[in-house]
Structure formats: C-alpha cells, structure tokens
C-alpha cells in the first residue's frame with residue numbers, strides 16, 4: 001500500500017507539472033502577441049505623427065506662396081502709384097496695398113502658430129521614434145526565446161506524460177481509473193494533502209477515524225466530500 005501511495009503522489013506531481021506547461025501554452029503566445037502589438041502600436045503612432053507634420057508643412061507652403069503672391073501684388077501696385085493721375089485712383093490703390101499688407105501680417109501670424117505646432121509634433125515624433133526603437137529592441141531580445149519556449153512545451157508535456165504513464169502501469173486498474181477521473185473532474189488535483197485537519201482540496205473537515213487511517217497509511221483514504229485521494233503529508237518531492 002505504501003508504494004501505491006508514493007506512486008499516486010509522484011503521479012500527482014507530474015500532473016501538476018503538466019498543468020503548468022498547459023498554462024504556459026496559453027500564456028506564452030499571449031506574451032508573443034503583446035510584444036508584436038507594442039511594435040505595431042509604436043509604428044502606428046510614428047506614422048500618425050509624421051502624417052500630422054506633413055499636413056502642417058503643406059499648410060506652411062501654401063501660406064508662404066500666399067505671402068509671396070501678396071508681396072508681388074504690393075510691389076506691382078506700388079510701381080503703379082507713380083503713374084496714377086487722379087486722387088481717387090491713388091486712394092483706391094493705396095487702400096488695396098494696405099489691405100494686402102494686413103493680409104500678409106495675418107498669414108505671418110498664422111505661420112508662427114504653425115511653426116509652434118510643427119515644433120510640438122517634431123518633439124512627439126522623436127518620442128515615437130524612441131518608443132519604436134525600444135519596442136523593437138524588446139522584441140529582438142524576447143521573441144526568439146519565447147518562440148523556443150513555446151516550441152519546447154509539446155516535448156515537455158509528452159515527456160511528463162510518458163513519465164507519468166510509466167508509474168501508472170504499476171497501479172491496479174480500478175485505482176488508476178479513479179485517479180484519472182479525479183484529474184479530469186477535480187481541477188487536475190487527484191491527490192490532496194490534509195491542511196489543518198481538513199481536506200486540502202475542498203476544505204472538508206476530516207473525521208477522527210480517518211485521521212488515524214491517514215497516519216497509518218495502510219489503505220487509501222478518500223475525502224468524504226470531494227472524493228480526492230487524501231494524504232497526511234508529503235512523502236516525495238521529486239518531479240517538481
């Protein structure tokens with residue numbers, strides 16, 4: 001009986017190990033996705049920043065062209081002033097020049113605002129570039145290792161199962177079947193240790209008679225509530 005109890009304990013340790021690998025099989029691909037998403041987000045931010053800057057630069061060019069056109073007109077009108085005969089025409093042309101000068105200073109102050117916006121977006125672009133570099137460096141550092149870990153998980157799981165099956169053949173059929181059902185139906189925990197007088201699996205309080213049986217280790221004791229195989233304390237600690 002003692003050897004069967006030890007085998008059950010070792011099998012549970014191997015099932016715990018398998019459980020950890022299965023959890024990693026879910027977790028590690030998520031980490032891989034996160035690493036790639038971080039790079040993609042940084043690229044999208046940088047692209048958005050550069051697009052914004054290009055739009056600002058386009059507006060600046062349009063305004064600069066406007067200013068140049070206004071200046072050309074002003075120069076043309078100023079040269080015409082000398083040839084003007086009537087006072088009325090002179091006044092009209094002068095007010096046109098004044099209007100254009102006003103326009104020029106209006107556009108110039110808009111240009112100043114745009115320059116500020118351009119500086120702000122330039123600073124942001126620098127930040128986005130740094131974030132992208134960081135995300136790419138992190139990817140270079142982690143991706144290979146993570147992929148290797150993911151690839152190796154199947155092998156680890158198969159090896160753990162093979163090790164468990166080698167132990168399993170040493171158990172009587174009925175006991176093995178019961179163990180297997182508990183693993184499947186009781187959250188991968190077929191063997192539970194007692195914890196402060198209760199079942200470590202479900203918390204059910206153990207009767208005095210069962211406590212004695214647990215200490216004697218002459219028979220397999222099942223929790224009266226959850227049905228798990230109960231053990232008083234750890235006898236084996238390998239396979240962790």
Ligand SMILES: [Zn+2]
Nearest residue numbers: 199202223226
């Ligand atoms: Zn229980």
